[in-house]
Amino acid sequence: MLRQADRGGALELVVKQIVVSITAIEARPMPTYKQIFMVFLKMGAFAFGGVYAMLAFFQRELVDKRKWLKQDEFAEGMAIGQMTPGPPIINTGIYVGYHLKGPKGALAATAGQVLPGFVLVLGLAYVYKEFEDVPLFSMVLKGVGAAVVGLLVSVVYKMGRQLVRGRAAAFFAIGGFILLHFLKANPIALIALAGATGYLLYGRSK
DSSP: OHHHHHHHHHHHHHHHHHHHHHHHHHHSOOOOHHHHHHHHHHHHHHOOSSHHHHHHHHIIIIIIISOOSOHHHHHHHHHHHHHSSSOHHHHHHHHHHHHHHHHHHHHHHHHHHHHHHHHHHHHHHHHHHHHTTOHHHHHHHHHHHHHHHHHHHHHHHHHHHHHOOSHHHHHHHHHHHIIIIISOOOHHHHHHHHHHHHIIIIIHHO
16 A cells, blocks of 8 residues: 555656646747747847847847747857858857747748848948948947947846856856957857867766
């Protein structure tokens, strides 16, 4: 009788764990292909300032607002985007789309992200050529550039709070900054080195 009670209790515990896992999975919103396309279309149309400025929009839309990704998943996507050939922000978008809905999700994310830029660049190239010497136009561009700095600070702060915890993580963050900023290290080599070192440190501890 005691063994049966133990088995019954163990079975009940397993069932509870399964229910909790299923609930956690269902709690994360699962977007449709159309939603992925529209969100990346929005980010592609309104995210200005280069690769790192666009990451602020990525984080706000995908992590903070829609909860499609966790912070560590977003960081992994950024790393993969930097390590693979091609524009890092496009590569990150491909990773996100694939992570959410497989190959079709990656295609939807890429199409949505690229389309606005393709159309806008054609128009802006003409405008810039015509008005590049106009002082007002130059002032607008300077204002946008200054705002981009604020966006980057916001991204670094939010990611730092989530990912830089403990001495080892702080060592990686500070070391990466020194190597990249002062020693002009190759970003791809730096990420590969950090990954290998992280595996040696954290992998052996498991």
